[in-house]
Amino acid sequence: MEPMMESRALIESILFVAETPVTTTELAEVLEVGRTDVEAELEGLADDLAARDAGIVLRRVGGGWRMFARPEAKPYLERFAATEAATRLSPAALETLAVVAYKQPVSRGQVSEIRGVDAERAMQTLERRGLVAEIGRDPGPGQAILYGTTTLFLEKLGLDTLADLPPLADHVPPAEVLDALERPFRPESTSNESTS
Numbered sequence: 001m002e003p004m005m006e007s008r009a010l011i012e013s014i015l016f017v018a019e020t021p022v023t024t025t026e027l028a029e030v031l032e033v034g035r036t037d038v039e040a041e042l043e044g045l046a047d048d049l050a051a052r053d054a055g056i057v058l059r060r061v062g063g064g065w066r067m068f069a070r071p072e073a074k075p076y077l078e079r080f081a082a083t084e085a086a087t088r089l090s091p092a093a094l095e096t097l098a099v100v101a102y103k104q105p106v107s108r109g110q111v112s113e114i115r116g117v118d119a120e121r122a123m124q125t126l127e128r129r130g131l132v133a134e135i136g137r138d139p140g141p142g143q144a145i146l147y148g149t150t151t152l153f154l155e156k157l158g159l160d161t162l163a164d165l166p167p168l169a170d171h172v173p174p175a176e177v178l179d180a181l182e183r184p185f186r187p188e189s190t191s192n193e194s195t196s
Contacts, residue, residue, distance in 0.1 A: 007031055008041045008048075021064030089125070096122035100132050101153070102168060105146035107138060113184075123147070131156070 005013075011027055024042065028035045042065055046058040056067045069077055089097065096119045099111050111119040126132040127147075135148040149162065159165065 007033060007037065008045050011038065011041050012045055015058065015065060015067050018066065021062040021066040023064040026064070089129075090122070092117075092119075093122040093125050097126055097131060097149075097153070100126070100147055101149050101162070101165060104148035104162075105135050105138075106148075107144035107146055109144060111147075114181075 010031055014027065014030065015022060024035050024038050027038045027042075031038065042058065048054075049056060049058055055070055055073060057070055058065060058067055092115075095115060096111055099114050099119075100106055100123075103110065103114065108119060108123050111123065123132065130150055130152045132147050132153070133150050134145050136146045138144040138146055154160065154162070157165075
């Protein structure tokens with residue numbers, strides 16, 4: 001059994017990942033402690049951050065508590081926000097990344113076919129970010145470039161190997177449907193279908 005973290009450290013962890021203000025009541029319920037105890041820990045955490053001149057401050061806002069960057073950091077945060085590292089992937093890029101992760105090795109054409117829209121731009125973004133890379137060539141006609149995910153992809157998702165990806169079993173159609181969807185991509189299917 002893991003040792004119990006201190007309440008203050010747990011509160012700090014929760015507030016760190018929260019995207020909206022967290023109420024004292026919510027924290028008390030999650031931590032299974034009284035609201036008065038949580039309130040004291042919040043005040044103590046705010047004082048600790050201020051005392052050590054931390055880069056973040058804890059403030060009561062919108063009926064709850066939330067962490068913010070110190071106001072003095074604003075010019076640097078604005079500069080950082082303009083960098084590529086600070087921008088999030090678009091839904092199209094995330095969908096494309098999921099296709100590559102689960103179907104690799106896969107060509108751009110296959111990704112576009114699976115998504116039902118052109119994936120060129122999303123693939124370029126993912127390559128530029130170092131999340132996907134060329135991993136070979138299709139042995140069939142045209143020898144399309146095949147793509148797969150990178151070590152950086154695994155690092156960003158906190159995975160050791162691709163085997164650690166969550167299973168798609170609940171989201172994947174039955175095998176016969178998948179077979180029908182994949183048939184046009186198989187090199188042998190074009191010659192067999194043209195003779196039938």
